[in-house]
Amino acid sequence: MSDLVVVSFKGEETADQVLTKLQQMQKEHLIDLEDACVLVRSANGKVHLKQAVDLVKIGALSGAAWGGLFGALVGLMLLNPLAGLATGMAIGVGTGALSGALSDYGIDDDFMRSTGQNIEPGSSALFILVRQVNFDKVLPELKPFGGKVLKTSLTNDQEERLKKALESLNSSGTTA
Incomplete structure (x- = not known):
């Protein structure tokens, strides 16, 4: 069974950069992505979806x-x-x-659009369905991007580890 993780980022390109990094880590077998989608909320407030699979x-x-x-x-x-x-x-x-x-499999488009209305204009979000993840190797690679966890279906322990990893950068005041 896959776990859903939704993380928002400052900047319209940041979620794309994180997805690229995750796809590189997938080639190294550190994470197994079932589906991924980048959502961009432009400065004028419009929501755009970029599906990872065409x-x-x-x-x-x-x-x-x-x-x-x-x-x-x-x-x-x-x-x-x-x-x-x-x-x-x-x-x-x-x-x-x-x-x-x-056909539409994976993450529901309506869910992504409604969630996208709740992020700041000029920012982006990454929606991923994860089959498996090696948290000890993946989390340090994601720290430089910052981000805020919006929703997950992870266990409470895994969700806390993810939040702490992303918030440690945000609390230092140097976001990407």
Whole structure:
């Protein structure tokens, strides 16, 4: 089961920087992210979501592959495999992109938008679903970014460790 962690940061680019750092740590097997999204609340108060996984692109690619395969098979039966392949791929791309646009897994967009209304304009927030994390290695890497924990589904002990790690920088007065 994954844990939800929502942290807000000063500055519109900070959450992007933290996500990049977490993705680097994921390659080192220090953290296992299931889903991630950066929310930016611009200076004029508009909320923008940046999904880490582009479901439309993934849907279109998988649809093209399956459509091409089935189109080639149908075309082979009708003695014109190239026309079947082209038609199948075109239909597959369209249906795959549509299914990718309509599917939403992971963190609910409405939840993120409503939470985003509660952060300061000109700031950002990072929403992550974490399968596993090595707190002893990850928390020191996140200290330079500061941040404020908004919501978590972590245990009380884990949440306190995260808050203390982020607040130690905030209390010194040198935020990123």
